[in-house]
Amino acid sequence: MIKRILLAALFNLVCYSGFGQDTTVVLSKKMFSPDERLVISSINGWVFKPGNNVDWSKKSFNTSDWQHLRPADITARYADSSGLVEGWFRLRVKLDSTFFHFPLSLSKETWAAMNVYLDGKLIHSYGNTGGIGKPFEEHNPYYVLPVPVQLQPQEEHLIAIHIVDETSQLQPLMLPSLPRSGQMLSLTGAQYTTFMHQRAENNAVYTATWLFVSLLIALLLWLLSFLNLYEKKIVHLIAIVQSLISVEMLARFLLNFSLSHQELLINVLVLSLTAWTSNGFAIIALATVLRIKISRGWTFVIIGAHTLGGVLNVYVFDGALIDYYLPIQFCIFIALILLGRDHIKGASQALIVGVIVASCFAILMAFFDYNDTPYNYNLLLTGVRISFPISLVVYVSLLMKELLIDIQEQANKLVKVSEEKKQLLANQNILLEQQVQQRTAELRVSQEDLEKTLNHLKNAQEELIRQEKLASVGQLTKGIVDRILNPLNYINNFSESSSLLADELNEMLEKHQDTVPESIKEEFLSVVDLIKSSVTKIYEHGATTTRIVKDMQKLLKEKSKDFLQTDLNVFVENEAKSVYDEIKVNYPDFTVELILDLAKQPLETKILPPEFGEVIVALIDNAFYALADRRATDKVFSPQIKISTELVNDEIILKVKDNGTGVSPRDLERLCNPFFTTKPTSKGTGLGLFMSKDIIEIHKGEIKIDSEEGEFTEVTMVLPTLNKLLSEV
Numbered sequence: 001m002i003k004r005i006l007l008a009a010l011f012n013l014v015c016y017s018g019f020g021q022d023t024t025v026v027l028s029k030k031m032f033s034p035d036e037r038l039v040i041s042s043i044n045g046w047v048f049k050p051g052n053n054v055d056w057s058k059k060s061f062n063t064s065d066w067q068h069l070r071p072a073d074i075t076a077r078y079a080d081s082s083g084l085v086e087g088w089f090r091l092r093v094k095l096d097s098t099f100f101h102f103p104l105s106l107s108k109e110t111w112a113a114m115n116v117y118l119d120g121k122l123i124h125s126y127g128n129t130g131g132i133g134k135p136f137e138e139h140n141p142y143y144v145l146p147v148p149v150q151l152q153p154q155e156e157h158l159i160a161i162h163i164v165d166e167t168s169q170l171q172p173l174m175l176p177s178l179p180r181s182g183q184m185l186s187l188t189g190a191q192y193t194t195f196m197h198q199r200a201e202n203n204a205v206y207t208a209t210w211l212f213v214s215l216l217i218a219l220l221l222w223l224l225s226f227l228n229l230y231e232k233k234i235v236h237l238i239a240i241v242q243s244l245i246s247v248e249m250l251a252r253f254l255l256n257f258s259l260s261h262q263e264l265l266i267n268v269l270v271l272s273l274t275a276w277t278s279n280g281f282a283i284i285a286l287a288t289v290l291r292i293k294i295s296r297g298w299t300f301v302i303i304g305a306h307t308l309g310g311v312l313n314v315y316v317f318d319g320a321l322i323d324y325y326l327p328i329q330f331c332i333f334i335a336l337i338l339l340g341r342d343h344i345k346g347a348s349q350a351l352i353v354g355v356i357v358a359s360c361f362a363i364l365m366a367f368f369d370y371n372d373t374p375y376n377y378n379l380l381l382t383g384v385r386i387s388f389p390i391s392l393v394v395y396v397s398l399l400m401k402e403l404l405i406d407i408q409e410q411a412n413k414l415v416k417v418s419e420e421k422k423q424l425l426a427n428q429n430i431l432l433e434q435q436v437q438q439r440t441a442e443l444r445v446s447q448e449d450l451e452k453t454l455n456h457l458k459n460a461q462e463e464l465i466r467q468e469k470l471a472s473v474g475q476l477t478k479g480i481v482d483r484i485l486n487p488l489n490y491i492n493n494f495s496e497s498s499s500l501l502a503d504e505l506n507e508m509l510e511k512h513q514d515t516v517p518e519s520i521k522e523e524f525l526s527v528v529d530l531i532k533s534s535v536t537k538i539y540e541h542g543a544t545t546t547r548i549v550k551d552m553q554k555l556l557k558e559k560s561k562d563f564l565q566t567d568l569n570v571f572v573e574n575e576a577k578s579v580y581d582e583i584k585v586n587y588p589d590f591t592v593e594l595i596l597d598l599a600k601q602p603l604e605t606k607i608l609p610p611e612f613g614e615v616i617v618a619l620i621d622n623a624f625y626a627l628a629d630r631r632a633t634d635k636v637f638s639p640q641i642k643i644s645t646e647l648v649n650d651e652i653i654l655k656v657k658d659n660g661t662g663v664s665p666r667d668l669e670r671l672c673n674p675f676f677t678t679k680p681t682s683k684g685t686g687l688g689l690f691m692s693k694d695i696i697e698i699h700k701g702e703i704k705i706d707s708e709e710g711e712f713t714e715v716t717m718v719l720p721t722l723n724k725l726l727s728e729v
Helices: 002-017 177-181 190-226 231-252 260-290 297-313 319-338 347-370 375-439 441-511 516-558 566-586 610-629 688-698 721-726
Strands: 024-027 037-039 047-050 082-095 104-108 113-119 119-125 146-148 156-166 185-188 564-567 595-596 604-607 640-648 651-658 703-709 712-720
Touching: 047 146, 047 260, 104 113, 104 119, 104 190, 119 146, 119 651, 190 375, 231 260, 231 375, 260 297, 260 319, 260 347, 260 375, 297 319, 297 595, 319 347, 319 441, 347 375, 441 516, 564 566, 566 595, 566 640, 604 610, 604 712, 604 721, 610 640, 610 651, 610 712, 688 703, 712 721
Parallel strands: 024 082, 595 640
Antiparallel strands: 037 185, 047 082, 082 156, 104 146, 104 185, 113 119, 113 156, 564 604, 640 651, 651 712, 703 712
């Protein structure tokens, strides 16, 4: 601060001197910055005169009527009525002995058009100052390499610059050269170009990183805002803040490209507006998080004020307004935090930390700018623009975590209340049962009988419900089956009669073959054979259809309801032998060995004998078919059917296994589906296993099928014992 006061006092003293001759400024390498750069347009010793005269570049020209003015101090007040500023600056310099063997270059970083003269000779032109009949053309300073200049140490040199600039339509009160007027002209060393390239690369890397991170966070926040149904207003505000920051980062990224002055002004305006507006929305978002109510009117005032600040920051204050606003914003944040301190808990703590960290970085940057202290601009700006967005993501993530925890707690409370009510109801039931038992002790026997009756009624009710569900479908299907049988019988009978008639036609033809021409005879025989072949096929398919319909009749036949207590070993042995003898007649070409491996102890249970017998028939018939099918291709294997029973944990395990062709894994899952069969249509209907499964389920059992293609098929039935049935009752 003291340094700035002394410099201002010195400047006022020089300006107070009014007009004067050129003074010689001695330059030393110590005056160069670490990046080998000396901004000579900001040092004292310059003299200025409006207008244009090439003779003003000569060393011998008298400048007694010129005023002391640095190029860094030129403003729009020097412009004429058309907005054009034109004049000459002169500076006499002398390099000390430290510049021996130290090459120098001249670097310009302003939009003004300029001709640079050294000791009266033009050494370089930037843009076009309007000479030689050419119109004024501004100079784009982006990515322009320094121009080598020959300055001899220990000798006096005159640097004269002819400058032309004009006010912008977008900034009528400012010159394009103003934002960089302090850096209008610089002397640079050999390493400056390297530093310049490194700085440009660093800026590109930093701004690209800011843009990528900002866009990624903005996309994530908008996604969360659409997914999150809790605190949706807060999440939307946070997503808006991050979106504005992303636009600001895009504007900063575009500064890496060579833009015209108009494009640059528009880009800077967008940058300023989004930066200021995001701060306004950040204030509203922080207040909302801390449960501080802000009316809609004040919301518009806050956003409007920040939008106006973004405009004034560009058009009036040349970007300096933000340095004065940042401490104010920090105070606003602190005030909001103090007002809403009772609500700072959980997820909101992350947002508060992000606000404080970003504000501290911003104030630190303003402090360094105000005191002209060198610092890593990109690093501190990274802290400003990355710490807050990261805190936004952390806040939203913690907010969703709190939501999930809250939902889980509510669910646990509901479960707890439900369990308490359930326990209370159970206790009341126990109490009522005890009271009933105490008051009805003399009726306990009758009560047990009633309970058994009730269980029987429940079972009967379940069976009635099941029967009612199937009744309508079964009745309809039974009627259809009965209707189909009569036409099928007609088809079969007439196809058989038609075959006999065809034979009679052949016989008649043989009797009268002498009277029938040979051509007619051959055609007649061909037609008769075709009719007989067709009729035969009709008969075969009709017979198959008849068999399927009769199986459906059997399926729809009302099941017997009288379960009989039976020793399953005895029943299975008798039924298996009987069925074996009946089916063996249909396979006279080979012998099947029937193996009975029955449990030694009696296996008492309750069954429906006719229906259970159908199961044994279906399984043995399938086994015979599989054995015959394998025997057709394998003449050496020994066909076997093994039937076994065993008792396991109050359950009877009945197995029927054959070593026939087996079933493929693909067909195994569909074996119990109605009308699915692995046999040809003329051999099977696909209802045997379906009916068997239904019958086993009626017996409160289950059926499982295991098979390996080409090796075996094993059907396992699990049935409850008599004790288990009685205990369930």
